[in-house]
Amino acid sequence: MTDVRVFGPWDYVVFALMLVISAGIGLFYAFTGGKQKTTKEFLMADRNMRLLPISVSILVSFISAILILGTPAEMYTAGTEYWMLAGGMSMANLLAAIIFVPMLHPLKLTSSYEYLERRFQHRAAKLVGATIMLLQQVLYMGIASYAPSTALEAVTKFPDWATIIIVGLVATFYTTLGGMKAVVWTDVFQAVVMLTGLLAVVIQGTISVGGFGEVWKLNEDWGRIKFPSFNPDPTIRHTFWNLFVGGTVGSMSTFAISQASVQRYSTLPTVRMAQLSLAMNCIGVILMVSLTCIAGVVIFAYYAQKDCDPLYAGEIQNSNQIAPYFVMEVLGYPGLPGLFVACLFSGALSSMSSSLNAAATVTWTDFLKPRFGHLSMKKQTFITKGLVAGFGVIGIAMSFMARSLGGTVLQASASFTGSASGPLLGLFILGGFFPWANWKGAVVGGIMGLSFPMWISIGSYSLDPESHTLPGPTGSCPGNITTPPPTTVTEISGISNLYTVSYMWFSSIGVATCVIVGLAVSFASGPMKPNELDKKYLIPIFDRIFCCLPDKILSKCRCGRTFEEEDEGDELDNVADHGDIKACSRKDNQVAPLETKEGLDEAYTSQSQDGAQNGGLSMKKKTKNNHMRMVTMRKMIQ
Known part of the structure; x- marks a missing residue:
């Protein structure tokens, strides 16, 4: 095995400094301003945040260690097709700003699922949405916290269990003390750390290879430069359709209606600022996704030039460790390896703190407040802080469960959290686009929209995984080369064919199932009348997307309702x-x-x-x- 550098004193200093600053931000907001004594300040930052930090916070809440580890690993082993997802994520931000923000922001929601109760006029609809969201956040916390533990163990021999506990405790600490303000400003700090760490990998790696032209040529020679096909077959892992269309649908749930996003853009004082926060997010999405993709391309070029793939040489156990392994070998300057590991931890901390805050907010607002809302403000705030701490413990437990998932962290995250995010978006589409949908349709549609893609997701793990790893350079590798065994083609028939559907379609399947089943149940049980609903709970979808069409055409697409320009009253x-x-x-x-x-x-x-x-x-x-x-x-x- 090749000797790889280990952490030095400066690396530990840089890494520890990131943790201390993150915790310090939580302490700062615990003792300044309103000192987090009210639920309005603790959960919603008094609805008076600024545009830039909110936009950055929305970005890094979902640009996590999963992306920083998983995307370079995807580029390294399977080629550049996944890069197309940046387009889908950007489109999702724009559509969210145009379609959902003008409806949700004026409602002044604390929990985004309060909308479901008001729109469907029944508490059951809200509880279904909130329950699905909590399931999704618990799954996401587990995977996002586990991701950097494998990296740190590979490069420093620091046990992964200790990494999981550190991430969980630090995120829980500053989120419990500083509330939403601490979460947003630690996100801004951690975004700077992530950007710096990725730039260090790309710049130093490109210099080591001999320029970006050489990087691109080596990837072309080894078949890594791949553009997604337009084949409509849903079982193909990556195509233009599932990366762009499926990616847009999945990311719409993330940026438009998820609790973490709604809670953030609702802290801005105006609808226009909330829309701008998502529009600005497009730039951040393209930048961060592209940097992680380029990092994977650069890392492959470096080992192609050496003619020895550490994955085939057995020097790393899985592709998720390729980026930190490269950092320890190439970024030999004191502090740079520590900077990259801090980058990974920043991604994990930002994701976990966002999930903790969102889960606590939904649990308090949708489940506990109706029963304990009579308590004093001090007791209410104490309960919400206790919820954050409780979900921190649950997140740590889920991280240990994530160790047994196998596969890449990227696909595991997209599979399970995508299955849960689809029905959530479906419930908001059902309520906003279709005035006939009733609460019974929302409840049944939401449950079926979760069950169907989750069943497919779990079933896909029961099949022998098909290898998507492309051949790598091994000519100069010392010792024995461990090539992956050839993929055995097993005959799949009947219902098992569903398990072969690409994981990128899981969110779309959840949305479609929720909407179709929800409408069918609504009409079967007695649809609502459009004129019974307040227009502020409906979305004039055609007016917002096709606003240039003549009113004569648009009027026929409004379900019998008129959507006049809102006035100040x-x-x-x-x-x-x-x-x-x-x-x-x-x-x-x-x-x-x-x-x-x-x-x-x-x-x-x-x-x-x-x-x-x-x-x-x-x-x-x-x-x-x-x-x-x-x-x-x-x-x-x-």
Whole structure:
């Protein structure tokens, strides 16, 4: 076995510094500002965060150690087809900003699954969505925390069980103390660490090979430069269709309606800023996915030039260890190996802290608050912090279970979490696009949308895995070469054919199953009437995507509803749903409480004066609409 450098003192310093700073951010927000004494600050950062940190936080919540380890391993062993996923993820961000954010942000949700209860007018719909989400987050925490443990064990002989415990404890520590503010700002810090670590690998590796032109040529010579085919066969592991279309659907669930994303962009003060946070995320997605793909290409070129693949030479146990092995061999400068391991841990910490915060928020809001909401704010906050700590323990336990999954961390993550994310997106599509869907359809559709792809996902592990590893260079390898055994082609028939479907389709299968079954059950049990629903819970999908079409055509696609431009008075409807009845005076930009008749009159007078000063039909219409709402609210107060 080739002698590989081990961690030096500076590597441990860099690695420890990252952990200390992450924990320090949690301590800082525990003792500054409101000191996390209210659930509004702890869970939602007082809904007053800034655009750039939220955009970065949304990005790194899902750009984890799974991506940093798994994507270079995929490039190294199977070629560049997976790179196409960057396009699908970017498209998902744009569609999420256009379609879902304008509906979800104005609702001022704490848990995104509160939408399901309001839209379907039954608590069962919310509980189904929240339960599926908790299952998904627990699975994701386990895989995301386990991923860096294999890397650290390979390069430092540090036991993987200790790595799992460190990640779990540090993430739980700063999330419990600092709440959402700590999670967001540690995400920003960890994003810088991840970017720096990946750039170090790409730049130093390219220099070692002799330039990017040589890197690309060596990959071409060994058949690694592969473009995805347009073959529609769903059993092919990677094609244009499952990477771009399937990737778009799967990522839509992540960036549009997942608790972690909704909770973040809902902390921004306006819809426009929330949309911009996802639009800006497109740049980050392309940058981070491309860097990890290029890292894999560079690493392969380095070992192709040496004419010895450490995977075939038996110097590493699996492809997930190729990136850290390369770092220890090539990045010989003091501190650089520590920087890369810190990069891996940053990815794991950002993912786990986001999952902890999201799981605690959903558990409190959707399951516990209806029963314990009468408690004092101090006790409510104490309970939510206890939930974070409890889910931290569960996440650590799931990480130990993830050790037995086998395969690449990339595929394992996409298989199981994709199976759970599909039905969640399906529930929001069912509620937002189809006004006829009722709560019974949502419940049955959600359960079936989870069960079907999860069954396929588990079944796929019962088959002998088909090898996708391309031949590697072994001419100069010392000792015995361990080539993988030839793939045995077993005859698959009947229901087992479902298990051969590409893992990239699992989310799409969940969405389709949820929507189709949900609509069928809704119509069978008595569909809802479109005019019974408040339009703020529906999505005018054709108006938002095909806004340039004539109104004569669009009117036929609105399910019998009209979706006029929202006016300022509609904000009263949104805040009234939360028992926080306030109106904003445009004159002095101050918030006037409406708990009294005098407060109503003051707000109405200010808006009426603005209408008279600005003139125009549009302002007069808004003032009239506001007047009608003020009258209604006054009657309710009296």
